[in-house]
Amino acid sequence: MESINPEHRHCSHIFLRFLSAAAAIIILSGCCAAAPQHTVSQVSTIDALLAGVYRGHVPLRHLLAMGDTGIGTFDNLDGEMIIMNGKVYQIKADGKVYLPDLDINTPFAAVVNFKADKTFALPPGTDFKGVTAVIDKEAACGNLFCAIVIHGTFSKMKTRSVPAQQEPFKPLAEVTKNQPVFNLNNVSGTVIGFRLPPFVRGINVPGYHLHFLSDDLKSGGHILDFELTGGTAEINICDKFFMLLPGNEKMFGSVDLSKDRSAELNKAEK
Numbered sequence: 001m002e003s004i005n006p007e008h009r010h011c012s013h014i015f016l017r018f019l020s021a022a023a024a025i026i027i028l029s030g031c032c033a034a035a036p037q038h039t040v041s042q043v044s045t046i047d048a049l050l051a052g053v054y055r056g057h058v059p060l061r062h063l064l065a066m067g068d069t070g071i072g073t074f075d076n077l078d079g080e081m082i083i084m085n086g087k088v089y090q091i092k093a094d095g096k097v098y099l100p101d102l103d104i105n106t107p108f109a110a111v112v113n114f115k116a117d118k119t120f121a122l123p124p125g126t127d128f129k130g131v132t133a134v135i136d137k138e139a140a141c142g143n144l145f146c147a148i149v150i151h152g153t154f155s156k157m158k159t160r161s162v163p164a165q166q167e168p169f170k171p172l173a174e175v176t177k178n179q180p181v182f183n184l185n186n187v188s189g190t191v192i193g194f195r196l197p198p199f200v201r202g203i204n205v206p207g208y209h210l211h212f213l214s215d216d217l218k219s220g221g222h223i224l225d226f227e228l229t230g231g232t233a234e235i236n237i238c239d240k241f242f243m244l245l246p247g248n249e250k251m252f253g254s255v256d257l258s259k260d261r262s263a264e265l266n267k268a269e270k
């Protein structure tokens, strides 16, 4: 049975309000869809994660109600999250892929109800930078949110994960100093993530943030680099953004989110 503990009761209220608002929009627009479209829904902020706010406050089943595609992490920073076709996958520090219990909370994640606005082939032999150049051309407005799904084969795929942390939590840039890195060769799979505008600084990751899951569901992680043998990209342009802040999470309430953490982000993401 699903329990609502006092820590996320407040957020659940906000969440329910969001769902009613979303339902109202759907009714007003006469749309038949059950979930918000062209909307990025996010839990907490990247700067809170950088500061070490790893205690989750939104259960995965609530996250799935907001979107079927996305990325993030888990309670206590226990690995990398990729959500594909409405299923949550957890790539832990051992490099293996797990199906987490949906009652587990997330401290940071972003999801969409993915619907491709555009689909295009990616040139064989393209690396990470080359792929971003193609997507930048196809999704020309860099001031909108862009969700990305790429399916392909990769001659090289370099990923990392992060080990679960214990309190007192260290900042993310400290944790990732000793991150396990996985070098995969000739692997097919799915890349999921976002290209976000520069103005999300402090809230999410400006530019590209991508995670990977292999077709055999045996490997994946936060992408550091890759080279594509061939593949297809789908993009979903989003002009709506929803945030769920950890209302009653003690650490979030006391952490200093006033400073510019761009340099820390750069260290933690690469």
Ligand SMILES: [Zn+2]
Pocket (backbone or CB within 6 Å): 071, 080, 209, 210, 211, 222, 223
């Ligand atoms: Zn990541």
